[in-house]
Structure formats: C-alpha cells, structure tokens
Amino acid sequence: MAITAADVKALREKTGAGMMECKKALTECNGDSAEAEKYLKEKGLAAVAKRSERATTEGRLFIRQDGNKIYVVELTCETDFVAKNADFIALGEKMLDVIIAKGYTSVSDELKAMMEDLAVKIRENMAVSKVEVIEIPENSVGSFYIHSDKKTGAVVVISGSTSDAVKTFAYDCCLHIAAFTPSYISKKDVPQSYIDEQKEIFKAQMDQDEKMASKPENVKEGILIGKINKHLAEICFEDQMFVKDDKKTVIAKIAEVGKENGATLKFITAKLFVLGK
Known part of the structure; x- marks a missing residue:
C-alpha cells in the first residue's frame, strides 16, 4: 500500500512522533494508520519503561478552587524543560477538570492513563505524584497561592467569617506560608x-x-x-511574625482581623505544598 505524505502528517499529529518514525510505523503496518498508532505507542511505552528508574525531581503544581473545595495536583517529570512544556501544563489543567467533574480525591487509574499518554509522546519519565482535595466548611473562606516557579504553593482555610477582609487575610497567609515555609501550624502540632x-x-x-x-x-x-x-x-506558622506586619505574630494578626470584622476566626487549614515533598 502506498504511503503518502498526508498519511505521515496525520499520524504525526495524532501521536506527536517524528516524521521518520511515523513513516517507518506505517511501512511496518502496511499503511494501516490504527495499527501504526498502536505500534508507536508500544514503542513509546518501551522507551518510557527504560527511563522508569530516572528521578522525577522536576514538575509543576496545579491548584484551583471550585465551589467549596480547593484541588491540588502535582505532576513530576525528569527535566525543567518538560515541566514548562505547553502539553504538560495543559495536561495538569485537564486533570483538574476531570478531578472536579468525577469527584476524585486521590490518584486514579484514569489520571495515570492520561499521564502515560503524554509520557509516551514525550518519552520522559513522569507521574501524577499528588491529588489532594481540601474542603471549605460553611461560614469559612479558602484561598491559595502558587509561586512563580510553580514548585511551591500554599492553601489556607479560615473559619468564622466570609467577609472580603478575611478573604484577603487568607490570601496574605498563603503568601506568608510560601515565603517562610513553616513546618507546623502551631506548637501543639510539633x-x-x-x-x-x-x-x-x-x-x-x-x-x-x-x-x-x-x-x-x-x-x-x-x-x-x-x-x-x-x-x-x-x-510554627501561628508563632511566626506575619509577613505583612512584622510587629505581630500570625496568631495575633488573625485575632486582630477577627475583632475588626466582629468574628472569632480560626485556621482550619494552613498547608505548604513543595514539589516532591
């Protein structure tokens, strides 16, 4: 069966493989596009398997709030180049869509399969390292922050009020956690x-x-x-001097914000996320 340039181009667009690889796959499979696609995937899986022992120390954090929940996904890979790849970034966002739609609270087989498809295409060891869902209770606010390197993030949930001032304070607390990387929320947690x-x-x-x-x-x-x-x-987060008011501790600052807003505020969640940890 004659293999045309259009056949090669179509297979390349489907698989992301090189032109020569696509041409070879079509030749091996007698021009059958579906078989050639399967052939390339198997070849890609073999390539990924060979790299499975390589460390995945690079990657990216993805965080999104939807309704009363904050979703965190961590994808890891071998190189910073891949972590900045448009397909890698798009996959993280797509995973958030799937997690929200299907109610996943941990890494599922579907998410692993999505990761595998990209790993085959790029031929680099990568993984869905973390899926976490943080609930925001009634009469509470939640906020999150991801640092520009996309490797450090924070989530804070505060109960007692839903005012804009408390929302702003929650976001500032996220900035604080990303900057000062506390190990514990309070001394009682140590x-x-x-x-x-x-x-x-x-x-x-x-x-x-x-x-x-x-x-x-x-x-x-x-x-x-x-x-x-x-x-x-x-x-300890509560005992650190607040990032936006270094004359007050975080615990003193939340009391101050609560008093100003006629509420008793409490930290429900104050969590640091660091890639690979």
Whole structure:
C-alpha cells in the first residue's frame, strides 16, 4: 500500500512522533494508520519503561478552587524543560477538570492513563505524584497561592467569617506560608520526639561552649528552654511574625482581623505544598 505524505502528517499529529518514525510505523503496518498508532505507542511505552528508574525531581503544581473545595495536583517529570512544556501544563489543567467533574480525591487509574499518554509522546519519565482535595466548611473562606516557579504553593482555610477582609487575610497567609515555609501550624502540632531531639542538639552545643559550662544548672536550663521556644516560634506558622506586619505574630494578626470584622476566626487549614515533598 502506498504511503503518502498526508498519511505521515496525520499520524504525526495524532501521536506527536517524528516524521521518520511515523513513516517507518506505517511501512511496518502496511499503511494501516490504527495499527501504526498502536505500534508507536508500544514503542513509546518501551522507551518510557527504560527511563522508569530516572528521578522525577522536576514538575509543576496545579491548584484551583471550585465551589467549596480547593484541588491540588502535582505532576513530576525528569527535566525543567518538560515541566514548562505547553502539553504538560495543559495536561495538569485537564486533570483538574476531570478531578472536579468525577469527584476524585486521590490518584486514579484514569489520571495515570492520561499521564502515560503524554509520557509516551514525550518519552520522559513522569507521574501524577499528588491529588489532594481540601474542603471549605460553611461560614469559612479558602484561598491559595502558587509561586512563580510553580514548585511551591500554599492553601489556607479560615473559619468564622466570609467577609472580603478575611478573604484577603487568607490570601496574605498563603503568601506568608510560601515565603517562610513553616513546618507546623502551631506548637501543639510539633511531636514531642522532635522537641526532645532539638533539646539534645542545643544541649550538646551549650556543653561545647566554655562560657556556658561555668553557669549554674538552673541558668543553663532556662537558656535551653529559651532556645527551644525561639526555635518553635521560627517553625510554627501561628508563632511566626506575619509577613505583612512584622510587629505581630500570625496568631495575633488573625485575632486582630477577627475583632475588626466582629468574628472569632480560626485556621482550619494552613498547608505548604513543595514539589516532591
């Protein structure tokens, strides 16, 4: 069967494979376009399988709010070049459409298949690494932010009011989280095992300090407690100094915003998203 340039072009548009690959596939399959498409997909899958051990340390975060839910999708790939590829970006947005329409709350077989189709086309190891859905309760507001590198994002949900001022504050909190990358929302969320480990580290540092060694034990204990409290204030979101008012902690600022709006506000969600973590 004669293979025309139009046949090759049509197969290329369907598969994204090179002109020569499409011509070879059509030749191998006696001009049968459907068989040639299958042939190229199998070849692409084989190429992707060979790369399956390669690290997917690049990628992109996609976040969207729809109604009372905020949806987060993380796609990973091998190279920054692919992370900026128009097809890769379009796939992330399409996945959000599918997740919202079908109510997915985790990575599904359908989403994996969508990712596989693009992986075959681009021939790079990639994955749907995360799907998360965050609900916004009644009488609450939600907001999100994605940094310009698309690798860092944040979601904040605050209960107690739906006023515009509280919505603005929630967005500012997202900016704060992306900038200061807190590990915990509040001190009560910090595991005791982590605190004990930090105490051992600080104590070892103090023992190596000659000036500190001569101080009474009760004084050293007070200094140790001070160091722990300072460290917790640095890693806990509510105790950090607010990004837009460095004279107040986040917890003091939410109380202030609540008072101004005649409401008692509370953080329901304050979450940092970092690609690969």
